[in-house]
Every structure is written in C-alpha cells, then in structure tokens.
Amino acid sequence: MDRKFERLQEIIESHGGRVSHLIAILQEVQEEYRYLPEEVLTYIATAMNISPATVYGVATFYTQFSLIPKGKYVIRVCDGTACHVRGAEPIHFALREDLALPKGDSTTPDMQFTVETVSCLGACGLAPVVVINGDEVHGQTTPESILGAVKKIVSREQLKENKNSSETGCCQNA
C-alpha cells in the first residue's frame, strides 16, 4: 500500500469503516492533511465501498470541509447577526486589504493565512469576534486590534525563519 494512505487507512479502520461515520472520518482526515485532496476522497470511497459521488457529495455539502489547501493560520471572522451589526464587515475588509488577498481568493499565495467568514461562533457577548486557528478567540475586535494580532503572527514566523536559517548557518560553519 502507498505509504501516504497508511494513516488514512488507520482512520477508516478506527471507525470500523461504517458509512454512518463518514463525516467523522472526513473530519479526522482533514485534520491530518489540512484539506481533503481529491485522491484522498477517491481512496476513502474505494476503501469504504461506497461511490466517490457519495463521498464527494458529503465533502462539498458541509462548510467545514475544504477541497483546497488552507493557510497555516486560518482567521475566521464571525459574521453572525450580533457581530454584523457591531461591525464585522470592516474587520473582514481590513484583513483582506492588509494581507493583500487577491479578489476571489481567501488564502495568501505564501499559504500563511486564510481569511474566512463564519456565520456564528456563539460568543455574541464579545462581538465582533475573530477566531484564529479554532481556539484563539479575539473578542470585541476592531480593525486595528486584529491587524495587530496578525502582525504579531507575522513577526513570530519571521523570527522562527531567521532562527532556522541561522541554525543551518551554524551547522555549515561547523
């Protein structure tokens, strides 16, 4: 078996290959690959003995699933009613501007950031809310505060990169 699919097979088997677990299987697979590559969907269909159309149908029905790769940092701007009336749109706009997202795209070309809107995160008391990578919740945000958070991530990433390159530099010297 292709090494790439080993983990995939494990996930399917941990659910006993049951069709009623298809959503849970796709969730775990997406966790693994960060998105659902087409060949993975075909593999799941074959392994579970269901049609690729069924798998594809489920994968495209639910908003949680993505068939295209997402950035390392997924920024989700809540656009539920409470956040909407308290200014979610300017925040979304500011993020897209700042990260220079091309029209129609939600991910930066360097695969660092994905900016999406989500219908409600259930934290309406803190509107407007922005969540980064699922668990970093920012409440009562403004365009400035969220751009500040993005800036922090960018500099953290740069620091990491510098460190990595200086480490490799070290090794070469040694």
Next chain:
Amino acid sequence: MLNSRLELDTLKKKALADIGSKEKRILVCAGTGCVANGSLKVFELFQQLLGEKPELAVSLALEKEHSHQGVSAHTSGCHGFCQMGPLVRIEPRGTLYCKVQPGDVAEIFEEHIINNRLVSRLLYHDDKNQLPIETQDEIPFYKNQFRVALANCGRIDPDDIKDYIAHDGYQPLAKVLFEMTPDEVIKEVLDSGLRGRGGGGFPTGRKWLFAREAGGEKKYIVCNGDEGDPGAFMDRSVMEGDPHRIIEGMMLAGYAVGADEGYIYVRAEYPLAVKRLHNAVETAVRYGMLGENILGSGFSFKVNIKEGAGAFVCGEETALIASIEGERGMPRPRPPFPAVSGLWGCPTVINNVETLANLPSIILKGAGWFSNIGVTTSTGTKTFALAGQVAHTGLVEVPMGLTLKEIVFDIGGGLRDNKVFKAVQIGGPSGGCLTREHLDLPLDYDSLQKAGAMVGSGGLVVMGEDTCMVEVAKFFMGFVQNESCGKCVPCREGTRGMLELLNRIANGSGTEEDLSLLEELALIVKDGSLCGLGKTSPNPVLTTLRYFRSEYEAHVRDKKCPAGVCKDLLDYRIDPSLCKGCGLCKKLCPADAISGERKEPHWIDLEKCIKCGTCISKCKFGSIVTN
C-alpha cells in the same frame, strides 16, 4: 460506580458536605467568552496562590478531590454575562467580580479570601448611581432573571459529576426510575406545558407520546445541539456549563418513550462544548449513571456524541437525522415524522438542548410548579441571547411573557452609546424584526407568532437607529441563501431571487415593482418550501416590509438609505467649514480620491471614491459627512 439509589444519595450527601466544609469556593468562569478574555490565566494564578498557602487546607479543582476545610478553586461554565468577563464568583456569599485580570488575582486573594474584605473596584457598578453591587443576584442583569435551564451554569464545575450530584443532579432520574411509570413521566411533561425550545414550540410531551406509541424494539433520543442561528448561544452555554443536565434530560426522555440509546449532535464550531460533553459522558459511564442497569433499576442507556460539520439546515429534524447517518444533511418530507420513523427508520425523539435542560427541574419540582411560571399557553422560562447594540449583552433566562421592554431596558440596560432603539431581530433567520410599537408585546410563542416573528431559538439582537433594515433583511437572506440545501425549488431558487431583489434595492437600482415582487416571492417561498428553514426564511423580509416599508421606499424612490448604511446610496462629502486641511484623509484614502492643499479644506472626487469609510473613521474633526 453507583449501584443503587441509596449510593447516589450517599454520594450527594458526601459531595454536599464537602462543599459545606469549605469556607470559600472560588469559581472562575471558563466559558468561551471568559476564556477568550484570559480567564484560564486567572484560574492558574488562583491555583498557584492556593498552593502557596497549605495552611488553608486547599484543594485544587484539577485534582477534583475535596479536602476537609479551607478554600477551593474551580472552573465553572458560562454565566451568560460574557461582556463583563472574566468573571469570578466567590461562594458562599455569591460575590461576583467582573473583568478580573491576572494582575487582580493577588488582591482578591489577599483581601477577600484571607481578610474577608471586598475588592470594591472589581465589583459590578450600578449603571445609574455608580455604586458597587456585591452579589451576583443583586445585579440588575441577573435580578429579573429566573433561571431553570441555566440554574447551574456558572455555579458548578461542569467537569465534576459530584458537583452536579450535590446540586440535585440525577435525583430526577432516580425519581422516575423508582417511583414513576413511563406513562406518568409523559403525563407530567404534558401537564407542565413544556414546549420545544428550539423554535417550533411543539409540546414536548406530545412528541414523546407519539414515539412511545410507535411500535418497534429500538428507539432513539437525539439531543439537537446544532445551534446554528446566528445570534443565539444559550445551547452552547448549557453544553459547556452543565453537560450532565443534558444527559439526564435525555435519559428521562429515554425512559419515558422506551429508548435505550441517544445521540448528542453538537456543532463543531463549539470545541469547548464538545470537550465538556465527551468528558461528562465518560464520567457518567464511570459512575454507572450511563450504561447497563443504571442504579440497579434495570434501565439502560447509552449516549453517543456526533459532531456536526457546519450546515445550518442540520438543525432541522430530518436533516439532522440524515447527518447522523453520515449523509448530506438534507431534509426529508414529513410525515412520517421522526417520532414514528427517524434514525435508521426507528422511532426517534429529537429535543433541543434547552428543552432537555428544563426536564430535570420539571420532574423534581413537579408539573404544577413549572406551569405556574410564564403564561397559560407558554409555560416556564425562555432563555434569550441578548446581543447587538444593547448595553449589557449576554444570556437572560426569564419567565415567558415578559415584555420586550423589560428585557431590553430593565435587564439589558437599554442601548449602548446613547443610541436610540429602532428594532430588535428575534429568532434568527427564521424570526422577524419588531419595532418600538412592540415594546410592550409579551414574549411568548403565540404573541410573537401573531406579530409575524417567532421565539425561534431565542436570539435577540437589538438595533439602534443607525441600522438599515433593508441591509438587515439582505444579511439574513444572504445567510439563508447560502445555507439552503438546494433540495426543493422554492427555497433554492426563491431565496436566490429574493436576495437579488434585495441587492438591487440596496444598490439603488430597485423599483417600486420590485417591492411587490419581493413580497410575492416571499409568500411563495413561505408556502412552498419543504422544511422549516425554507418556510421561515422570508420572515425577516416580510416583517421589515411590514414595519419599515418607508425605509424600503426611500431606497427605491429617493435612492437614499435613511440610516446611512447602504454604501451605493451614500455620497461622502467634506464639510469645508470643519475641515482643517490636515491631509490625513488624503494620505489614507486607498483610492486617491481626496485632494486639497495643506491647511485648506479638502474635497472628495465622487467618481474615484470607493466608499470604504476610511476617511470618515480617521477624521479627527468630524468634517467628513454622508448624505
């Protein structure tokens, strides 16, 4: 492992004694809102300080073992007053500290815990006289509430089954298992008048009766925790703050209808709720409160947790069933109703989280107690998620039939930033907008229905005069259109058509005929759609057309947005008498639409202006105005 009712009672006594033996109990809110504001750090610091004071005979929550005396620190579920978070409640006095930052912990510890003195600056201060209010119950936001479903939220540790048992948890289950027949349980629920809290308002007891009467060996109970309505978060709070109550509610339903297995369907967007529910199910199994032969009664029950994957339509019963079965969440025509043929063709009762959370109290205190709360046709309480332009946002549980005014002004403290009340949107995308004339309308199922709105899941978004009702209708239509599953034509095509009309009206190309076309289309979608999502989706449009028609007319006739929201109808102008010529707007304008000499009034080229609003938000002199 609890093998009998006696053992449950003994554990309750022991757990109560443990709590009573503590001089003080520190509860740090660990709901999504407070965690976002840093409550876990606050909790850690309390733990650290307790650890440094062994003479206090301290017990730490993470160890889950109570010691004989002293102080204990716990995390709690959501209090519903997220805006004031992180919240710290200290018992037995019920003191509530608001917006507690890590830097405040040492002071609270020193003053309140050791020296028994209040830290006044962290108490809630009254809006009117600015005086500090000590206890949670005296704060106006809580004073007018009556908590049944949320009774334990913020007061118990959701990860500790013993805390739940100490607060009468699993007593109602023991009562039905040993004292009542399933028919008696159904009668009790029927007599209580409890109606589905997820929006439909169908009598819960009747639903149970159908499932009980349906034949078949295997039956299921499903807890609908797919709280997709934007603007509603009471289910999240109960799942995060009191997960055992939901499990107990499901078991009460299971015993009544003869089901031995249940599913909790919870949104994946609520990671904390998922975690707490998993933990609650695991501990309940370990304590023998779930599994075979519960408390030696012969009744068995199993609970599975299913995570949703982000589809609003899955809140609809039949779509939810399809999703649990692993398929696309598309609704099926009813009948057959799920109570007759549901999950894998078996009779299935689907109850909403809040409905289930009411059940233990109904069984424990009786149908008479419950039906005395609220009004005749809508008994009990309802939780509303108060949000939007209101001073105090959060969860409020009140007796049914309270007026809109009491909720928005007495509990919510009116509008923030001195805004003027314009409307509330109640019940999410299925509900409608109510206006100033409705301020005295009692909020119950039937009064709201008459006004063209619905209780829905209880989202209550308050809007000030600067909200455009056309834009609000467009917002909801955009949401519904996006979430329409595409199975039936009226919803799939109708919502698309309505959205297109609304877009036209909002961008100034709408005509008066469009308004009547919009209304006609709305009625077709309402009548012709297959499921609740489609049938109720025109409500925001219909209610805004009914109550704010002049605003629509201003958009189509005068090409003006009276609230100044719809971008395409706005013209940005610089008031030359106010402009100091500082040049800030010129520098910041992304479209290079502003020109002018330094220290001279600037002007905007309307051809180039993209109406992004940058200039207006940055101008220090308020010189940029819209028409």
